[in-house]
Amino acid sequence: MDAAQWRDFVPLAVSLGLVVVVSILAQTRAKGKSATATTSDQEATERQDTMNQSVMMLRDEGAYRVLAAAGALERQGKKIVHLEIGQPAFPTPEWVAQAGIDAITSGFTQYTNPSGLVELKQAIAKHVAHTRGGLAVTEANVVVGPGAKPGLWFAVQAVLSPGDEVLIPDPGFPMVGRLPQCGARLTTSRQYQNMAKVFGATPVFYAALGDVREWASLVTRRTKVIILNSPSNPTGRVLSRDELAVVAEFARKARLWVVSDEIYSHLTYSDNAPAANEFSTTPSIASLPGMLESTIIVDGFSKTFSMTGWRLGFVVCAPALAQRLHLLLTHAVGCTASFTQKAGVVALTHESRVRNVADMVKEYKRRRDYVCERLNAMPGVTCAKPEGAFYAFANVSGVGIPARDLCERCLHDGGVAILRA
Ligand SMILES: Cc1ncc(COP(=O)(O)O)c(C=O)c1O
Numbered sequence: 001m002d003a004a005q006w007r008d009f010v011p012l013a014v015s016l017g018l019v020v021v022v023s024i025l026a027q028t029r030a031k032g033k034s035a036t037a038t039t040s041d042q043e044a045t046e047r048q049d050t051m052n053q054s055v056m057m058l059r060d061e062g063a064y065r066v067l068a069a070a071g072a073l074e075r076q077g078k079k080i081v082h083l084e085i086g087q088p089a090f091p092t093p094e095w096v097a098q099a100g101i102d103a104i105t106s107g108f109t110q111y112t113n114p115s116g117l118v119e120l121k122q123a124i125a126k127h128v129a130h131t132r133g134g135l136a137v138t139e140a141n142v143v144v145g146p147g148a149k150p151g152l153w154f155a156v157q158a159v160l161s162p163g164d165e166v167l168i169p170d171p172g173f174p175m176v177g178r179l180p181q182c183g184a185r186l187t188t189s190r191q192y193q194n195m196a197k198v199f200g201a202t203p204v205f206y207a208a209l210g211d212v213r214e215w216a217s218l219v220t221r222r223t224k225v226i227i228l229n230s231p232s233n234p235t236g237r238v239l240s241r242d243e244l245a246v247v248a249e250f251a252r253k254a255r256l257w258v259v260s261d262e263i264y265s266h267l268t269y270s271d272n273a274p275a276a277n278e279f280s281t282t283p284s285i286a287s288l289p290g291m292l293e294s295t296i297i298v299d300g301f302s303k304t305f306s307m308t309g310w311r312l313g314f315v316v317c318a319p320a321l322a323q324r325l326h327l328l329l330t331h332a333v334g335c336t337a338s339f340t341q342k343a344g345v346v347a348l349t350h351e352s353r354v355r356n357v358a359d360m361v362k363e364y365k366r367r368r369d370y371v372c373e374r375l376n377a378m379p380g381v382t383c384a385k386p387e388g389a390f391y392a393f394a395n396v397s398g399v400g401i402p403a404r405d406l407c408e409r410c411l412h413d414g415g416v417a418i419l420r421a
Contacts, residue, residue: 009171009421010403011234012083012371012392054198062419066407070417084417086233086390088306089363092343093356096305099346103339112335115326116144116314120341123348124314128297131265131279133287140319144344145329146336148263148300148313153195154328155296155315156225159257162200164224167215168192170205171393171421173233173261192227201225209235212243216250225257231264231282234393234421236386238268241283248288258295260285263313264389266304266357269365277354280361282388286316293318303390304357305347310340364390393421 048056066084074080091097103109115121121139128142129135145151160166172192196203204223206215215226228247230239239247251258266279274280286295300313315325329335347353368385371392375383380398396403403420410416 009234010394010396010407011171011419011421012375012394054200057197058194066411066417066419070411073411073415079415080411081416084419086303087308088303088360088390089367090306090360092306092310093347093350093352095350095352096307096343096347100310100339100343103342108338108342110338112338112341114330114333114335115322116142116336117338117341117345120144120345120348121314123345124316127348128299128316131281132284132297135284135287135292135316137292137316141316141322143315143317143322143325143329144336144341145313145315145325146311146333146340147302148261148298150329150333151298151300151313151315152192152259152261154325154332155259155298155317155321156195156227157199158321158324158328159225159259159296160196160199160201161224163222164201165204165220165222166192166196166201167206167218167223167226167256168196168203169208169227169229169232171208171234172227173229208232209237212239212246215247219250219254219256223254223256225259226251227259227261228285229261229263231268231386231388233264233389234391234419236384236389236391236393238270238282238387239285241288244283244285245288248285248291251285251294252290256294258285258291260295260297262297262299263303265299267361267364267390268388269361269368269385270387279354279357296321301344301347305353306360307340307343307347310337310343312336312340312344368392 063085067082070080070082070084118139121142121144124142124144125137125139129137143151145154156166169192193203201224202222204218206218208229226247228239230237230244232238247258262282262284265282265284268280268282270280284295284297286292286297295317297316298313299316301307301310302313315322317325368390372383372385375381375392375394378399380400381394381396382398383392383394386392396406399406401409407418407420410418
């Protein structure tokens, strides 16, 4: 499917809730421009010209923007249902929270190794090996950071050079908006796209819901990276092992790096329930023969353990790359919060961890079924059931109102914050 066709889709963060709106800021800006420019306005504009032009290309993330718009309405006393941001509907498990508190009160509040505590890296290596088909990884393959986002950012920075091309899913994380610099190509994959552009690379979009065999045709001699996101935000698609094998084949041939964003890997609604003490996990391309060396798994604690505000994520990759990421973290971040890391160790090792995630997934699945059924019952709306993650990606083209206006009306008239594709 062509990128332009996502115009009428509305992803509902279904925690399971999601979807929407970009026009509010545009209006505000237009008003500001009509005022006579003052000297300080001119100065500010001139200053902007001296800023790094790649950084000037950055655009914000729709979910955070709509969250802010919704927050402004809440401050005016309006009640808002938040379906815009990928916030799990459950609190951080009590035992994880307690581990963080204990770390703080016992004085574990100092700097740590920039790429993470050894005990956390070991726990992550064990967890990833166990859940990704016995991958041969150790702590040397692991880099801890403050969320999956820095993992994505630094991984992409570490492998991209100016002029490279990056294959990016469309639609992709996070939904919303179109970047004018992209010329004729309409796109929705802001986070991935922002990363590519800031490093001087060219984003090339593949149809996230399309046939994986067609993605290969986008590879040129300049292609350096393909970003995968399975389960996908916002489509909910899960790539099967066979589909990943197709990607692995063309990626190997073209010597691509594969950045595999697996942040939703344990939030999957497959009917093939895993053993009682196993995490349900979607297939990872890293576990296919010969793919570990060129795959960069990005994952984290935000979704699986409801720890979005704790800021804890990780990358699993070849040790040589891990060392480079260690240096990027050293210079850009210093280290991840020490007590957050302690909480992470408990999240990955506590005896109730699997049950807790399974209970959450059971509830997400119930909500998914409910939300999809209700959406499909609405005139002009269709919504396929997501196979993973916690978003409902609804086609609203039959409603007769542009998705942008629909989202705005949902927020302002209905008090429901959603995002548009
Ligand atoms: C696909 C995807 N990747 C990465 C992230 C970022 O996760 P974190 O909170 O760990 O930075 C999100 C958050 O919504 C996401 O949806």
